[in-house]
Amino acid sequence: MKKFLFVLLGVFVVMGAFAAGENIPTSKSYVDSKLVEKQDIIPKNDGTTQVLTNTGTAGEYGTKGIYDANGEYMTQTQNLVDAATMNAGVQNAIDSEFQCIEWLDPNDHSSDCLLFDVFGPSPQQIIPREYTQIEYIETTGTQWIDTGILSNGIGLKTEAKLQLTTNTSEEQAIIGRSARAGYEVYFSNRKYIGTYHQNQQESVVYIDYLPGTLYTINSEMTNTGIYQNVNGLSDIYTGDMDPLYLYPAYILLFRHNNLYKAYAKVYYVKIWNNGLLVRNFIPARRNSDGEIGMYDTVSNTFFTNSGTGEFIGGPVVYLPTGE
Numbered sequence: 081m082k083k084f085l086f087v088l089l090g091v092f093v094v095m096g097a098f099a100a101g102e103n104i105p106t107s108k109s110y111v112d113s114k115l116v117e118k119q120d121i122i123p124k125n126d127g128t129t130q131v132l133t134n135t136g137t138a139g140e141y142g143t144k145g146i147y148d149a150n151g152e153y154m155t156q157t158q159n160l161v162d163a164a165t166m167n168a169g170v171q172n173a174i175d176s177e178f179q180c181i182e183w184l185d186p187n188d189h190s191s192d193c194l195l196f197d198v199f200g201p202s203p204q205q206i207i208p209r210e211y212t213q214i215e216y217i218e219t220t221g222t223q224w225i226d227t228g229i230l231s232n233g234i235g236l237k238t239e240a241k242l243q244l245t246t247n248t249s250e251e252q253a254i255i256g257r258s259a260r261a262g263y264e265v266y267f268s269n270r271k272y273i274g275t276y277h278q279n280q281q282e283s284v285v286y287i288d289y290l291p292g293t294l295y296t297i298n299s300e301m302t303n304t305g306i307y308q309n310v311n312g313l314s315d316i317y318t319g320d321m322d323p324l325y326l327y328p329a330y331i332l333l334f335r336h337n338n339l340y341k342a343y344a345k346v347y348y349v350k351i352w353n354n355g356l357l358v359r360n361f362i363p364a365r366r367n368s369d370g371e372i373g374m375y376d377t378v379s380n381t382f383f384t385n386s387g388t389g390e391f392i393g394g395p396v397v398y399l400p401t402g403e
Contacts, residue, residue, distance in 0.1 A: 209367075217394065229358055234301060235353055236353060237299070238299050241294060247289050257337065259329035262329060272284050277301060
């Protein structure tokens with residue numbers, strides 16, 4: 081990238097030097113005299129600068145152009161870069177330094193590229209380049225994901241960052257199970273987020289629902305209690321879990337027992353089982369077909385919709401490299 085910028089800088093300096101007209105004197109003495117008058121600062125190839133008064137060195141950039149090896153100011157025809165050469169240089173730089181991460185038509189990669197990313201590792205690029213990282217995925221009630229994690233709930237810990245999009249009175253399942261009872265993180269009655277096991281075995285944090293509010297929800301269930309924290313507000317239930325409901329079931333995102341659904345924009349979900357991180361879900365779009373889902377960096381698997389309809393994808397996460 082730096083090389084690409086340096087090449088372009090050189091081209092633009094040279095081209096700009098001759099934009100004024102055809103009849104520019106080329107003698108070294110003429111240029112030196114003008115430099116004496118202006119005391120121009122000349123950038124050198126090594127990145128430093130100097131003020132030239134009456135000297136010029138071959139290869140140094142000047143406000144009028146470049147001194148050649150013979151000490152003469154190079155003529156306009158010697159310095160112009162034709163369009164074909166410049167286009168080829170720019171295209172080569174793009175091909176070798178960049179990749180397209182967002183197409184005008186996700187299903188047609190010959191269409192216009194809307195957003196480029198620079199090759200090379202980036203601290204924000206945490207999913208394979210076959211996928212585009214997006215800010216969130218949105219479920220509208222019929223989309224959900226089977227995480228593939230089988231658990232009875234004990235030792236399960238989850239963290240999710242989301243924005244609730246509908247203040248409905250019906251219960252919304254943020255994280256649930258493929259069974260009637262057991263570990264469930266939910267939003268209910270327009271006023272609280274809870275983690276539920278069975279009957280009165282639950283921890284609840286009351287919230288003021290505001291459209292657009294981001295909630296970071298941490299929940300954990302052990303043999304002797306349930307812990308819940310929402311945006312710094314916490315609640316703890318202490319008591320043995322009912323063994324009748326401690327049978328294994330699959331952990332689901334945005335669904336519980338095929339009954340409860342969710343309306344939310346989800347920014348990430350993490351799942352731990354007995355202290356081990358087993359899922360780290362990142363919203364993503366598969367580049368080959370535009371499918372929206374969650375990429376898990378633990379199993380290196382792309383999880384797609386198990387329900388009906390389609391997830392709505394958020395904006396692309398820009399991946400700066402600092403170069």
